[in-house]
Amino acid sequence: MSTAIFRRALTPRATASTTVSLSSISSSPPTPDTSAVSTTVSILTHHRRKSRWSTLLSLFPNGFTPSQTSKILLKIRNNPHLALRFFLFTTRRCHSLSSLHSYSTIIHILARGRQKTRAKSLIKSAIREFDLMGVEDSREFSGKKCKVFKALVESYRVCDSAPFVFDLLIVSLLEMNKLDPCIDIVRMLHNRGVYVNVGTCNELISSALKTRDCFFGYDLYKELFGCEKGKLVPNVHVFNELMLSFHRNGLLDMVEEVWIEMVKSNCDPNAYSYSILMEGYCEKGDLEKAEKVWEELRVKGLNPDVVGYNTLIGGYCRMGEVGKGEELYREMGLRGVEGTCVTYEHLIGGYCLAGDADSAMLLYNDMRRKGFITDNSTVDSLVRVLCCKRSVLEAFEFFKIAMKNADFVARESSYELLIKGLCDEGKTEEALKLQAQMAGKGFRPKSHVYGAFIDGYLKIGKADEAESLRKEMMDM
Numbered sequence: 001m002s003t004a005i006f007r008r009a010l011t012p013r014a015t016a017s018t019t020v021s022l023s024s025i026s027s028s029p030p031t032p033d034t035s036a037v038s039t040t041v042s043i044l045t046h047h048r049r050k051s052r053w054s055t056l057l058s059l060f061p062n063g064f065t066p067s068q069t070s071k072i073l074l075k076i077r078n079n080p081h082l083a084l085r086f087f088l089f090t091t092r093r094c095h096s097l098s099s100l101h102s103y104s105t106i107i108h109i110l111a112r113g114r115q116k117t118r119a120k121s122l123i124k125s126a127i128r129e130f131d132l133m134g135v136e137d138s139r140e141f142s143g144k145k146c147k148v149f150k151a152l153v154e155s156y157r158v159c160d161s162a163p164f165v166f167d168l169l170i171v172s173l174l175e176m177n178k179l180d181p182c183i184d185i186v187r188m189l190h191n192r193g194v195y196v197n198v199g200t201c202n203e204l205i206s207s208a209l210k211t212r213d214c215f216f217g218y219d220l221y222k223e224l225f226g227c228e229k230g231k232l233v234p235n236v237h238v239f240n241e242l243m244l245s246f247h248r249n250g251l252l253d254m255v256e257e258v259w260i261e262m263v264k265s266n267c268d269p270n271a272y273s274y275s276i277l278m279e280g281y282c283e284k285g286d287l288e289k290a291e292k293v294w295e296e297l298r299v300k301g302l303n304p305d306v307v308g309y310n311t312l313i314g315g316y317c318r319m320g321e322v323g324k325g326e327e328l329y330r331e332m333g334l335r336g337v338e339g340t341c342v343t344y345e346h347l348i349g350g351y352c353l354a355g356d357a358d359s360a361m362l363l364y365n366d367m368r369r370k371g372f373i374t375d376n377s378t379v380d381s382l383v384r385v386l387c388c389k390r391s392v393l394e395a396f397e398f399f400k401i402a403m404k405n406a407d408f409v410a411r412e413s414s415y416e417l418l419i420k421g422l423c424d425e426g427k428t429e430e431a432l433k434l435q436a437q438m439a440g441k442g443f444r445p446k447s448h449v450y451g452a453f454i455d456g457y458l459k460i461g462k463a464d465e466a467e468s469l470r471k472e473m474m475d476m
Contacts, residue, residue, distance in 0.1 A: 036060065036068055041075045044086060053089055064090055066099030073105045074159065080113030087122075100130055104151040108159035111168055119165070123148065123172040143184025163189075167200040174207050182207075186224065195231050202238045214245040214254070236262070236270050243276045252280045271297065275308045282315030290315050306332070310342045317350025325350050341372040352381035357389040373407055380411045383418060392421030396430065412443045419449055423456030431456065447473060 039059065043052050064072070069090050076083050087106040091098050103126040110119035130147045143149060152165055166189055170182045182204055186196060201224045209217035221242060225234045239262040246254035259277055262269060274297040281290040294312055297304055309332050316325035325347055332339055344367040351360035360382060367374065379402045386395035396418055402408055415438040422431040431453065435445060450473040457466035 036064070037071045037075065040064070040068075040072050044072075044076060044082060053093065056089070057093065066102045069099075069102040070105040073102065073109060077109045077112070077159065080109050080115050083109045084115070084118055098129070100126065100147060100151040101155065103130075104148070104155040105159060107152065107168075108155060108161040108165055111165035112159075112161060114164075116168060119168050120172045120175070123169055124176060127173070127176065141178065141181060143181040143188065146181055146185065149185055149188075163194050163196065166194065167196045170196060170200050171203060174203055177211070179204075179207050179211055183220070198232060198235055198238075201225070201232060202235070202241065205238055206241050209241060209245040214242070214249050214251065217245060218242055218254075218258070234262075234265055234267060236267055236273060239265075239267060239269070240273055240276060243273065247276055247280050250283075252284055255280045268300075271302050271305050271308055274302070275305075275311045278308065278311045278315070282311060282318070285319060287315055287319055287321070303335075304337075306337050306340055306343070309337060310340065310346060313343060314346040317346045317353070320350075320353060322347065322350030322354050322356075341367070341375075344372060345375065345378050348378050349381055352385040355385060355389055357382075357385045360385055373405060374402065376409055376411045376414070379408070380414045380417075383414045387417060387421045392418065392425055393427075396422065396434075410441070412438070415441075415443060416446070416449055416452075420452040423452040424459075426456060426460045428453065428456045428460065428462075 040056060043055050043059075047055055069087070073083050073087060076086065083106060087102065090102075103122060107119055107122055107126070110122065126148045127146075131141055131145075149166075149169060152161075152169065155161075156165075166185065170185060173179075173182045173185075186201075186204065189196065204224070205217050205221050208220050221234070221238060225232050225238075239258055242258045243255045246252075246258065255277060259269070259273075262273070274293055278290045278293045281287070281293065290312060294304070294308070297308065309328055313325040313328050316322065316328070329339065329343065329347060332343070344363055348360050348363050348367070351357075351363065364374070364378075364382060379399070383395045383399055386392075386398060399410070399414060399418060403410060415434060419431045419434055419438070422428070422434065435449070435453075439445070450469055454466045454469050454473075457463070457469070
C-alpha cells in the first residue's frame, strides 16, 4: 500500500500545480551558455578536422564570449594543439573578443603541454595588447602592474598549471627587452614560495650583464641564488657568464672572486671556465698563473678545447714566446683539435713580433688555403714585417692581394706605412695611387704622409712638387 502511494506521488498529473512541483524537483534545464560550451566541445572532439570549423561558424556566427572560450578551452586542455587551434579560430574567424582570461587559459594549457614557442608568442601578444597598448612611456610598465602576470596567477589553479608558465612569461619579457618587470615578477614569485628554474635565472642574469653592468648582474646572482639555500643551485653556465663579463671589463680580481664562489658552491668548472680564467692572466701578462690553470685543467681530466688552446697560444705569442705557441699548435693537431682563424692570427702576430717574416707568410698562406679570412690587424702586422725584413714592393703586392677580398677593410696605418716605404724608394707614382685609394676609404692624409711625399719628391729631383706639397701642408 505504501509503495503504491509512493509511486502515485511521483506520477505527474495534468495540472498546473503538478507541473510546477515537478519542475522544482527535477534538475534545471541547461543554460544557453552551458549548451554552447558542450555543443562546441562535442564538435571539436568528434567532428572531422575539415568540417568542425565550418560547423562552428554556422552554429555560432556571432562567435563566443570570453567566458565561453575559457570554459571550452578547459574542457579540451589535454589536447593543447586542438586548444590552440580553437583559440586562434575564435580570434581570427569568429571575431570573438579576446580577454585576459581566455589568453591566460590558453597560455596555461600550452605551458602544461610544453608548447614553449607557441606559448611565448601568445604571452608577447597579450603583453602588447593588455599591458603596453596606450602606454606612452614603456618604462612605466613594471612587474607589479603586469596584467598578464596577475591573470596567470588568478587562473593558475583552475587550469591545473605548473610553475613553468612563469618561466615562459619571464623569458618572453626578456626577449621584449623588459628586464625590470622580470626582476619584479621573480621577487613576487619567490615571496610566494614559487621558484623559476635555473635556466631562467641564467637568462635573467645574462640580460642584466648585457644591459646594465657586471656588478648589477653579480648582485642579481646573489639575490636569486641566495634567497633560500638549496632551493636554487647555480650551474657552471651562470658562473661562466659572470666571469666573462668581469673579464671583458678588465676586472681580473672579480673573475677570481667568481671562481672562488663557484668552488664554494661545489660547481665543477668546465673547459670554458678555465679558458676565461687563463685569458684574464694572459692579458695581464701573468703566463705563470695561466700555465698553472692549464695544468689544473688537465689534472681534472678535462680535454682542452680550441678556445683553451687559442687562449694560451695567444698569451705566449703576445709575450714573445711564439715557440711555445707553435708547440701547442702542433699538440692541437696530434689531439685532433682543428685550429681556427684565431689560432692562425695569434701565431702570425707572434712571428711578426719576432721579425720572422718567412714563418709568418707560411702560416698566412696555409690560413688562406683553409678558407679563413684575414682581419685587418693581421694584414697590418704582415705589411709591417715585410717592409722591415723583405721589401716594400713585396709588402705592396701582398697588400693589393689582401684588398681584393670584399670583406677586408684596411687599417689607416697600413696605408701610411706603405706610402712612406714607397716614397723612400722613389716610387712616388705608386704611392700617389695608394694615397688616392686611402682617401676613397675616408682617411685624410696627416702631416707625416705629406712629409713622406715631400722627401720622396726631393729624392727624385722634383723640388717643385715637394714645395707645392709643403705649402698645402702648411694650409691644413
